[in-house]
Amino acid sequence: MSVRSLGATLATLLMGAATVLGLARPATAAGHDYVALGDSYSSGVGAGSYTSESGDCKRSTKAYPQLWKNANAPSSFRFVACSGATTTSVAGSQLGALSSSTTLVSVTAGGNDIGFADVMQACVLQSQATCVSRVDTAVSQMQNSLPGRLDSLYSAIRSRSPQAHVVVLGYPRFYKLSGSCIAGLTETERSAINRAGDVLNGVIAKRAADAGFTYSSVVDEFTGHELCSGAAWLHSVTIPIGNSYHPKAAGQSGGYLPAFRSAV
Numbered sequence: 001m002s003v004r005s006l007g008a009t010l011a012t013l014l015m016g017a018a019t020v021l022g023l024a025r026p027a028t029a030a031g032h033d034y035v036a037l038g039d040s041y042s043s044g045v046g047a048g049s050y051t052s053e054s055g056d057c058k059r060s061t062k063a064y065p066q067l068w069k070n071a072n073a074p075s076s077f078r079f080v081a082c083s084g085a086t087t088t089s090v091a092g093s094q095l096g097a098l099s100s101s102t103t104l105v106s107v108t109a110g111g112n113d114i115g116f117a118d119v120m121q122a123c124v125l126q127s128q129a130t131c132v133s134r135v136d137t138a139v140s141q142m143q144n145s146l147p148g149r150l151d152s153l154y155s156a157i158r159s160r161s162p163q164a165h166v167v168v169l170g171y172p173r174f175y176k177l178s179g180s181c182i183a184g185l186t187e188t189e190r191s192a193i194n195r196a197g198d199v200l201n202g203v204i205a206k207r208a209a210d211a212g213f214t215y216s217s218v219v220d221e222f223t224g225h226e227l228c229s230g231a232a233w234l235h236s237v238t239i240p241i242g243n244s245y246h247p248k249a250a251g252q253s254g255g256y257l258p259a260f261r262s263a264v
Contacts, residue, residue, distance in 0.1 A: 032074040032264075035097045035164075036065030037090055037157075038108035041171060041256070042081035046235050046246030057082035058242075062249040064256035065106060068264075074104070083242070086112045087149040091156050102161035106260055108169050110204050113149055114141040119196070120245055123189050124237055131185070135192040142196070142203050150204065154211035167263045168208040168215050169256060170201040172222040172234060174245065179228030184236070190228070216263040221255040 036042055043054070044063025051059050059079055060066070069077045078097040085094070087109045098105065119138050123131035157166055174197060175181075175190035185193075201217060208215040225233035233251030235243045247255060 032072070032104040033076045033099075033102050034065075034069065034074040034104040034106075035078045035102050035161075036063075036081050036106050037094045037097070038081040038106070038169075039085040039090070039112055040081075040083040040246060041108040041111070042106065042169070043083050043085075044081075044247075044252055045083045046243040047249040047252045049249075054082075056084075060249075060252070062252055064252050064260050067253060067257050068260055081108070084112060085109065087146075087153040088113075091153050095156055095160055098157065098160040098164070100161065100163070102164045104264065105157060105161060105164045105166040106169065107153075107157070107166065108171070109153060110142075110146055110150060110200060111171055113146055114138045114200065116245075119193070123185055123193065128186050128189055131189045132192045135196045139196050139199050142199050146200075146203055147207055150207040151211070154207060154213060158211065165264070166208075166211075166213040167260060168204060168213050169259060170204055170215065170217045170219065171197055172226065172247070172251070172255065173197050173219050174227055174234065176224075176226040176229040179226070180230045181228035214263045216259045218255050218259045221259050222251065225251070225255070 040046075040058065042063065042065060043058050044050070044060025044066070045058045047060040047062040049061045051061065059081060063081070065079050065081065069079075080094045080097045082089070082094065090107065090109050115138060119134050122134040154166075154168075157164075173194050175194055177187060177190060177194070201219065205215040205217070222233060225231055227234055227236050233248055233255055235246055235248060237244045
């Protein structure tokens with residue numbers, strides 16, 4: 001066998017191995033028609049570098065949908081996630097970006113439906129008892145009203161884009177317990193907030209699975225980078241106040257992006 005023939009044979013074998021091992025995925029990604037839906041965790045609030053066209057939706061060039069798009073060059077890209085979005089507002093104002101040709105969708109939704117911002121405000125400004133009570137109320141909403149809202153949203157997504165691979169992402173666990181924080185919330189409050197986050201993620205994961213969607217947790221990616229970890233990828237209470245309890249740029253690139261990429 002000539003050197004040239006040997007080289008061609010080896011190249012063919014390597015390409016085949018790459019396909020088997022899943023290493024040839026960029027070509028598949030390049031063929032995607034990708035739509036990014038959701039709330040502030042998808043729009044990138046807290047990461048900075050917001051696009052002027054997005055206005056109050058605060059879509060960041062450092063948010064995971066934009067980062068994935070930059071790395072994979074899909075055939076088309078619609079980024080319509082918006083700060084403050086609920087399941088109802090995602091369904092009402094974002095699904096126009098979907099079509100029958102959409103092949104990939106990402107979405108975060110549910111946190112605003114249970115009054116996430118109000119919960120954190122109560123915990124920061126009021127007593128421990130009030131904080132825990134407000135968390136318990138939110139957990140009740142997660143278990144009773146949120147499943148139906150998620151089902152409605154997921155059904156609407158599937159109806160508009162029946163062939164799309166839909167990736168539903170969860171939310172980080174906020175606090176490292178017994179961590180480095182010496183002020184602020186009590187351990188009881190931090191534990192209650194973490195517990196609520198776990199319930200929320202569990203509800204979202206179950207509804208996503210029942211809809212035939214792929215759920216991707218971000219809890220593992222953020223482990224070691226929670227608040228009170230000493231290396232937080234989340235903002236605590238900060239200015240501007242809207243950034244509070246949202247991922248920093250490092251949380252988008254090191255937390256959400258790998259979780260999304262692993263599920264595509």
